[in-house]
Amino acid sequence: MSTIVAESGAQLVARISSENRPTLENLCSDLFPDNGPPPGRIVEITGESGTGKSHFLMEIMARAILPTEYGGRDAHVIFFDLDCKFWIIRFLHILEKIACASNPDSDEKKTKEVIEKCLNGLFIFNCFSPGEYEGALQEMEELLTSDSSIALVTVGTIGAFYWVECTEEKPIKMTTYYKKALQRFRKVSNDYKVVFAFTRPDIFAPDVEKVPTTDADSPDYRIRLISHCTEEARGFEAETDARGQSYRTLFNIDNFGIKFLKL
Incomplete structure (x- = not known):
């Protein structure tokens, strides 16, 4: 006997608008060695200050938004800038690095035209208060319904407004704040x-990995960035946990963003 599954009108619209979205699978073997991330997944990038979290996020955004012939997935991207750390010049350098490496036969003028064109698919919400962020989240769903090319939504940084919303009159645990945000993302x-x-x-929420979680309030990929300093140089390591599968990647950061190194 078959089971009838009901869905709301909003769910129907969301499902129809999502049928032709670009996929981010096989985005970059250095970022996602398991050939991910597939649609519907959540990626957390965590680490201490100065370990390259913003660079890592921009690397994912750049590889999503560039055309396929220039190393990307030809997808549109939404970015919520909550901590005012998005540097458009650095992002352009990252786009140029990936595009030139993936299509070395393209001349400089053509590459610049491609980069300028793909920026039309980047939607940036600069949010300076919890109210602005809430309004932007609502507008995001309208965008997702109207634009079937959006395949990636990014946020930097998840706890940016925690200390504004957590007051003596209304205290909120960091883990509670984190889990509610993850549930909404999910x-x-x-x-x-x-x-x-x-x-x-x-x-922010330093004990969240030790607290019992469900699929709804935990990421599918947790990428932890670590800085390694020696007398000769400073390097970085990315430890990725993808639902029990672990990966390790070494990288440096230069003017063109992330440079992955061979283990």
Whole structure:
């Protein structure tokens, strides 16, 4: 006997608008060695200050938004800038690095035209208060419904407004704040079949990995960035946990963003 599954009108619209979205699978073997991330997944990038979280997020955004012939997935991207750390010049350098490496035969003029064109698919919400962020989240769902090319939603940084919303009159535990945000991200990623990626500094909700979680309030990929300093140089390491599968990647950061190194 078959089971009838009911869905709301909003869910129907979300499902229809998501049927032709670009996929981010096989985005970059250095970023996602398991050939991910598939639609509906959540990616957390965490680490101490100065370990390259913003660079890592921009690397994912750049590889999503560039055309396929220039190393990307030809997808549109939504970015919530909550900590005012998005540097458009650095992002352009990252786009140029990936585009030139993936299509070395393209001349400089053509590459610049491609980069300028793909920026039309980048939607940036500069939010300076919890109210602005809430309004932007609502507008995001309208965008996801109207634009079936959006495959990636990014947030930097998830706890940016925690100390504004947590007051003596209304105290909120960091882990509670974190889990509620993840639950909201999960609903959006499931409804619209998009990948959600965000940054979290270690000082925000530092015990969240030790607290029992469910699929709804925990990321599918947790990428922890670590800095290694020696007398000769400073390097970085990315430890990725993808639902029990672990990966390790070494990288440096230069004027063109992330430079992955061979293990």
